[in-house]
Amino acid sequence: MSKIITISREYGSGGKYIGELVAQKLGIPFYDKEIMEKIAEETGFVNEFIERLAEYAPSKSIFAYAFVGRNQAGESMEDYIHNVQRKIILELAEKGDCVFVGRSADYILQGKHETLNVFIHGDTAAKKERVCRFHGVIPSDAEKIMRDIDKKRSVNYRYYTGETWGEAKNYTLTLNSTKIGVENCADIIAQLYNNM
Amino acid sequence: MSKIITISREYGSGGKYIGELVAQKLGIPFYDKEIMEKIAEETGFVNEFIERLAEYAPSKSIFAYAFVGRNQAGESMEDYIHNVQRKIILELAEKGDCVFVGRSADYILQGKHETLNVFIHGDTAAKKERVCRFHGVIPSDAEKIMRDIDKKRSVNYRYYTGETWGEAKNYTLTLNSTKIGVENCADIIAQLYNNM
Numbered sequence: 290m291s292k293i294i295t296i297s298r299e300y301g302s303g304g305k306y307i308g309e310l311v312a313q314k315l316g317i318p319f320y321d322k323e324i325m326e327k328i329a330e331e332t333g334f335v336n337e338f339i340e341r342l343a344e345y346a347p348s349k350s351i352f353a354y355a356f357v358g359r360n361q362a363g364e365s366m367e368d369y370i371h372n373v374q375r376k377i378i379l380e381l382a383e384k385g386d387c388v389f390v391g392r393s394a395d396y397i398l399q400g401k402h403e404t405l406n407v408f409i410h411g412d413t414a415a416k417k418e419r420v421c422r423f424h425g426v427i428p429s430d431a432e433k434i435m436r437d438i439d440k441k442r443s444v445n446y447r448y449y450t451g452e453t454w455g456e457a458k459n460y461t462l463t464l465n466s467t468k469i470g471v472e473n474c475a476d477i478i479a480q481l482y483n484n485m
Numbered sequence: 486m487s488k489i490i491t492i493s494r495e496y497g498s499g500g501k502y503i504g505e506l507v508a509q510k511l512g513i514p515f516y517d518k519e520i521m522e523k524i525a526e527e528t529g530f531v532n533e534f535i536e537r538l539a540e541y542a543p544s545k546s547i548f549a550y551a552f553v554g555r556n557q558a559g560e561s562m563e564d565y566i567h568n569v570q571r572k573i574i575l576e577l578a579e580k581g582d583c584v585f586v587g588r589s590a591d592y593i594l595q596g597k598h599e600t601l602n603v604f605i606h607g608d609t610a611a612k613k614e615r616v617c618r619f620h621g622v623i624p625s626d627a628e629k630i631m632r633d634i635d636k637k638r639s640v641n642y643r644y645y646t647g648e649t650w651g652e653a654k655n656y657t658l659t660l661n662s663t664k665i666g667v668e669n670c671a672d673i674i675a676q677l678y679n680n681m
Contacts, residue, residue, distance in 0.1 A: 405664075410654050457651045457659035458606050468601075468657045473680060477673055484669060 301416030304409035310475035497612030500605035
């Protein structure tokens with residue numbers, strides 16, 4: 290059983306950065322969406338999965354599935370990607386202690402490893418400033434983009450877990466990064482990990 | 486402006502005890518429902534308020550208001566009590582740094598003082614064990630009592646604040662006392678208070 294930190298976060302709250310800081314402090318790997326996708330490509334897992342699908346429909350390419358919106362297993366492309374990520378998250382967790390950001394990792398690892406599930410949120414003005422500074426968003430677009438991305442995260446979480454994103458009871462702890470500060474957030478999380 | 490810690494909590498989560506520990510550690514007063522009621526009585530505020538009401542209806546006693554469910558200001562008895570508590574909370578906050586447990590103090594003090602708003606929750610089995618051990622509840626009744634009390638707290642919070650009780654975004658931090666431990670919860674809160 291590994292000791293795993295999962296971080297869910299509002300867009301612009303600095304949750305990903307907090308995850309990186311925590312991983313650095315503890316000297317354990319940090320996995321986010323991009324890294325998981327890269328691993329999927331390198332391990333060939335995605336390709337194998339595509340091949341398996343192809344067995345059942347040799348005349349159809351993956352692009353055809355994308356067009357019809359469902360693969361031969363009756364999965365939507367979203368479910369397909371989610372299942373690939375689920376498998377990768379479980380495999381990475383088996384390797385040892387680590388930090389995951391996003392991807393409903395809290396739910397996927399529940400009962401399988403010792404998890405410290407964190408939700409990071411923040412005040413609107415501070416998040417807005419952050420997305421403009423670090424994500425190259427222009428100020429007039431910021432609030433709509435923040436709302437849209439958080440809505441998507443919330444809907445995905447509900448769809449794959451049946452639970453409410455950002456509801457305290459689903460997390461070991463939740464932190465307002467604006468009020469507490471990203472460095473303090475990372476310190477609290479690292480401290481709790483060391484107590485696990 | 487005072488530095489104030491407010492603690493909202495699920496029944497059986499140990500939130501009140503955590504509040505007491507934090508107040509002890511920091512050497513600041515701790516106010517819960519009972520203490521506020523005592524202060525209300527001692528200051529005569531409740532009596533004065535009742536007298537003021539009585540001016541408008543000299544022939545009716547407070548018990549008559551209770552029977553009809555509304556006072557002469559059109560307030561329900563619940564609103565009346567809430568308004569008395571609101572005034573007491575604001576007065577106590579003016580006196581200096583302190584810890585409040587419950588009573589929607591987070592909402593009442595918002596923007597008026599520097600607040601650290603905490604929500605404490607826990608796992609059902611641990612909460613059940615706690616209410617049986619410390620509140621004299623018998624095991625077969627525990628889950629229903631826990632559900633009823635939390636439902637009441639949740640409905641009250643919604644009614645007086647318009648917000649969702651236990652939703653991460655309403656609190657500076659939320660903590661699962663079962664996973665983190667009551668002593669660690671108190672340490673984290675005291676540490677954040679010292680950083681304020």
